[in-house]
Amino acid sequence: MVTSEQVARLAGVSRATVSRVLNGSAHVSAETKKRIYMAMATLGYRANVFSRAAPPHRTRMIALALFGSKDGLNLSQLTMTQCYFYLELLRFIEREVAKEGFDLFLPSHPYDMFDAGGDPGLNYVLALQAKRVEGVLTLALRSDDPRIQGLCRSSIPAVFIDSFFQGEHATYIKSDYMGGAGQAIEHLLRLGHRRIAFFPGDPFTVTGTERLLGHQQAMARAGLVVDPQLVRQTSWEAQDAYQAAMLLLSERRDFTAIVASSDMLATGVLRALRKHHIRVPEQMSVIGFDNIDLSQDTDPPLTTVQQNKQAISEGAVARLLQLIRGEEAPAPLVVSTKLIVRASTSSPPHQ
Numbered sequence: 001m002v003t004s005e006q007v008a009r010l011a012g013v014s015r016a017t018v019s020r021v022l023n024g025s026a027h028v029s030a031e032t033k034k035r036i037y038m039a040m041a042t043l044g045y046r047a048n049v050f051s052r053a054a055p056p057h058r059t060r061m062i063a064l065a066l067f068g069s070k071d072g073l074n075l076s077q078l079t080m081t082q083c084y085f086y087l088e089l090l091r092f093i094e095r096e097v098a099k100e101g102f103d104l105f106l107p108s109h110p111y112d113m114f115d116a117g118g119d120p121g122l123n124y125v126l127a128l129q130a131k132r133v134e135g136v137l138t139l140a141l142r143s144d145d146p147r148i149q150g151l152c153r154s155s156i157p158a159v160f161i162d163s164f165f166q167g168e169h170a171t172y173i174k175s176d177y178m179g180g181a182g183q184a185i186e187h188l189l190r191l192g193h194r195r196i197a198f199f200p201g202d203p204f205t206v207t208g209t210e211r212l213l214g215h216q217q218a219m220a221r222a223g224l225v226v227d228p229q230l231v232r233q234t235s236w237e238a239q240d241a242y243q244a245a246m247l248l249l250s251e252r253r254d255f256t257a258i259v260a261s262s263d264m265l266a267t268g269v270l271r272a273l274r275k276h277h278i279r280v281p282e283q284m285s286v287i288g289f290d291n292i293d294l295s296q297d298t299d300p301p302l303t304t305v306q307q308n309k310q311a312i313s314e315g316a317v318a319r320l321l322q323l324i325r326g327e328e329a330p331a332p333l334v335v336s337t338k339l340i341v342r343a344s345t346s347s348p349p350h351q
Contacts, residue, residue: 002045010039033115034122041125044155062097062320063105063128064090065138068145072110072124081264082236085290085307086139089161092313093137100321105133110147121150128156135320138163142205157323159316162207166332169323173316173333177207180305180337181214184259184287187303187339189222191347193257193285197230197248199241199269201261208236211261211289230255234265241268249276256284256348263288263295263304270298270344281346291340300343311335 004022008015013032021028021036028036039045066074067083077083097104111120113127124147128136135157141148143163151158152167160172188196196219200212212231219226232248234240241260249272260266266288270280278284280300288295291306315333322330 002043004045006043007036007039007045010043011035030115034119037114037122037126038119041122041129041150041154044129059132059134060102061105061131061133062102063107063131063133063136065136065141065145065147066106067140068142072120072147073108074106080236081238081267082140082262084264084292084294085262088292089139089309089312092309093316096313096317100317102134105131107131119146119150121146121148121153123150125150125154125156135159135324137161137316137320140207157320159320159323161312161316164206164332166329168329171319171323171329171332173312173319173335174207175307175312175335176337177210178214178217180289180307180339181211181259181261182218183337183339184289184303184305185215185218186222187341187345188257188259188285188287189218191285191345193348194224195227195230195255195257197232197255197258198226199232199234199244199258199260199265201234201236201265203233208261215259236262236265238264238268238271241265242272243268245269245272246275249273249278257286257345258284259287259289261289263290263292263302265289266302266304267294267298270302280344283349285345285348287345295340296342298344303342303345304340306338306340308335308337 004018005015008018013036017028018036021033064074067077069076094104107127110124110127113130114123136151138160141163148163148165152165152170155169158170162174164172166172198215201208203209203212216226232244234244258269260269266286269286273280273284280286288302288304291304295302295304312335319330
């Protein structure tokens with residue numbers, strides 16, 4: 001068990017100074033407080049002030065960190081279409097966590113519980129320690145999210161889903177995005193398509209970048225050059241995909257298929273095609289990515305790349321439990337994808 005003396009030694013202060021900070025004394029400088037809180041987070045120190053309301057046994061509580069909001073809150077972006085896949089994934093995660101006898105925890109004020117020198121990542125870790133959280137699952141955090149840095153420099157076990165970080169107490173899980181995008185392109189090539197537009201989502205995310213690379217590599221394997229004007233960058237929002245597709249269709253019509261990097265982006269593309277009176281798949285084939293529940297109810301039902309939500313959830317929870325038990329950090333997991341062919345793809349016109 002970590003002691004206050006070890007915290008004091010790492011922070012370079014006296015044990016009495018650590019006690020003053022824990023007791024809320026105002027007679028400690030902001031810089032010293034931050035050093036002490038940093039040492040507590042690094043060592044995993046759980047002072048009585050953190051845990052006096054908690055039972056002496058394990059809490060069996062796992063925290064969720066979702067969607068990368070600036071204030072560290074988890075539910076503020078749920079209405080955004082980029083979250084749809086992860087909402088479905090959460091159903092599977094909750095089942096896996098419950099099956100293992102753990103509860104999920106959503107911090108509601110993770111960045112302002114402690115006076116830790118304005119460091120949101122450090123405050124986040126301290127807030128988790130205050131609740132005696134045993135581990136953390138994160139979903140789709142941006143690379144600059146302070147929670148990532150806080151977790152990576154702490155001793156709290158963490159598994160990152162779609163944020164690619166690995167450490168002594170952390171590992172990550174993702175789908176085979178490059179392979180999935182390649183499957184979509186190869187399906188269209190087999191149907192006879194050669195000029196294919198691609199909507200990679202946000203190319204500044206690793207998930208968007210890997211999907212774009214999969215597209216480029218599949219085209220290159222077929223001896224085809226990607227026309228950069230047929231690659232349209234958007235956010236992950238369906239409305240942005242709609243606007244980008246409207247612009248593309250107003251500029252040119254010399255392509256016969258569109259691949260979107262999520263099913264929600266594909267719904268925006270389908271709406272733009274209807275606006276331009278272009279029939280799917282007779283005049284334009286469309287493919288999505290994720291295989292969310294909605295994809296089979298679009299008009300027409302959407303051909304898509306399926307992410308294995310069950311395997312992702314099982315793998316994430318199993319690896320987190322390994323870390324909680326103190327085992328060596330497992331290797332990252334890359335989950336295979338599968339093309340689901342429905343009615344939104346066919347041979348190009350006049351083929």
